[in-house]
Amino acid sequence: MTKDFDHIVIGAGISGLGAAHFSARRGLRTLVLEAAPRVGGCMNTHAFQGLGGFWTEAGSHTCFNSYGNLLTIMDDLGLTAQVQAKAKTKVGYRLWANGKRRSIASALHFLEAAVSLPRIFSTPKAGQRVADYYGRILGRRNYRDLLSHAFKAVICQNADDYPAEALFRSKPRRKDVIKAFTFTQGLSVIPDAIAAEERLSVRTGQTISAIVADGDGFRVIIEGSGEVTCDALTLAVPPDAAARLIPAGFDGARDAAGAIGMAEIETLTLAFRATDLTLPAMAGLIAVDDQFYSAVSRDFLPDPTYRGFAFHFRPGVLSPQEQVAHACRALGVDPARIVAQGQVHNRLPAMRAGHAGVVERIDRATANSRLAITGNWFLGVSIEDSLTRSRQESDRLFGADPTRST
Ligand SMILES: Cc1cc2nc3c(=O)[nH]c(=O)nc-3n(C[C@H](O)[C@H](O)[C@H](O)COP(=O)(O)OP(=O)(O)OC[C@H]3O[C@@H](n4cnc5c(N)ncnc54)[C@H](O)[C@@H]3O)c2cc1C
Incomplete structure (x- = not known):
């Protein structure tokens, strides 16, 4: 039939x-x-109500020129020529640890990294836990103080037992497309x-x-x-x-x-007038043992009027009001300055x-x-x-x- x-x-x-x-x-x-x-x-671009189309990403935020299958689809749809490069002045991530914003370098043990890194050539990735693989190639202290938090920020869950080969798979890059892009x-x-x-x-x-x-x-x-x-x-x-x-x-x-298993993520999006924030432009925050895993900013594509952020919170820890207060503390701004906000439930496999x-x-x-x-x-x-x-x-x-x- x-x-x-x-x-x-x-x-x-x-x-x-x-x-x-x-x-x-x-x-x-x-x-x-x-x-x-x-x-x-x-893939969820969250446009704030009443802000003239100003948006922030509530989920994925970056695509790369190594995304070959994505690019073939974009070619088919005529989208490749429309890609938008990220900010000319590169904005980086900061750590949020013990109630303070810090540089990534402040958590890095340089000597340990230098001594450990050659092991990358003799350490198989397949079948390994993230904690074992990265702890070996960058050192245990680097894993404990920096990488474990960075990976947690990426996959919004504890990354220790995650399969190492499922993070950062290397793929060929397409030279005719910008390295990291959005629209x-x-x-x-x-x-x-x-x-x-x-x-x-x-x-x-x-x-x-x-x-x-x-x-x-x-x-x-x-x-x-x-x-x-x-x-x-x-x-x-x-x-x-x-x-x-x-x-x-x-x-x-x-x-x-x-x-x-599934990791549940309570995402809070916030928008402010750019003039109300003293916080320097940044890609986002990597939280160290905090109620949120990470925050991603819209600063990679600056807007003349607004700045936006998506905070990815652990589930069931803070009430919506507490999340707002906590996020504003991390951004160093009074919650009264929020001009729009939203809530999204994200899920990722564990x-x-x-x-x-x-x-x-x-x-x-x-x-x-x-x-x-x-x-x-x-x-x-x-x-x-x-x-x-x-x-x-x-x-x-x-x-x-x-x-x-x-
Ligand atoms: C906060 C965050 C940031 C991220 N950042 C990046 C990034 O920068 N770059 C990157 O490459 N990746 C990033 N990712 C990962 C990437 O976006 C996702 O893994 C990918 O988009 C998942 O696509 P999917 O179709 O497999 O799953 P999903 O996007 O989860 O889609 C599954 C769909 O199935 C639907 N569905 C569920 N149950 C049913 C049902 N019973 N019947 C019908 N429909 C159903 C859901 O509503 C959903 O639309 C990020 C993810 C998150 C959460």
Whole structure:
């Protein structure tokens, strides 16, 4: 029987939108179903109400010219020429420790780093915990006093047990693109442009009750709007949601996904008049044993009137009012000076060393099937790691894309 779609993708974060783009460009009838009212997931440019479009990034903030799969999508959509370089005067990160802003260098043990660094050539990364790998190549004290906090700031969770190979995977750079980039309107330009592709159907606000593997395809049952059928299905949702949705018959994949934890992050966005802040321009704060993991500023793309910040707090520690007071203390400004604020719930997977075994179990359970599973919980959490997985799964389902050379 003819199915409604050749390919259905569940989840409209960058992994799902990438998977949908890769199949749509092969000419396949593709539908994306997203639970939230907007697309983009962790790519979430937060525009403040009443500030003339001034925004700050509530999730991801930087893309690099090493993001090859992202760049091929941007090429397809005519976005590569629109990338925006970061501030000409480079703004750096600061530490927030014991109620004070400090330089990164203040926590670095230079001699220990110099003595340890040659070990990088003899220390394998694969299968190692972050604490063991980086503790060895930069020294235990450097890991304790600086790196552990920096990594925690990046993945918004304790990074000690995280798989070392999932952080900072090296990839070839594209010389024709600026090293680190964003867009004048923020990174949400990318998911929004994919979702707007004419050849794709995207439905937001969809609650999926169940997925049934049915003969040579799948039935996706959507609360309140019946069901849609497809030949091939891609799940691009966080691991806990995937474990709930993986259909019967793929039990190994369901069990493996269900065993992966999630880090919950309470993100607070704040905007101020630039003239109300004495704080020098900075990329953000790396917190040392604090109630927040990190704060990312909008100073990398300065605005003449406003400055914006996103504080990523540990969950359930401070009330919303306490978070505001704490963030303002770290910025050295009176909370009365806030001109706009917002709250966002972010989530990131909590992978553990040995994660390659989990991925193997999932891949074994889905091998030779028309079910693909992708996300930021396979190779790593970066946008490019997410898209690399989506691309691999797309090639498995539909064969190598004949129009692609990379
Ligand atoms: C604060 C923060 C800063 C970051 N900074 C960077 C950065 O600078 N550079 C970088 O490369 N990466 C960064 N990342 C990581 C990167 O943004 C994410 O890992 C990546 O965007 C994840 O994409 P995804 O599609 O795999 O998952 P998500 O973005 O989590 O998308 C999953 C989607 O599935 C939807 N969904 C969930 N359940 C269901 C369901 N049952 N049915 C339908 N839909 C469902 C969700 O609503 C969501 O839209 C950052 C992440 C965070 C949180």
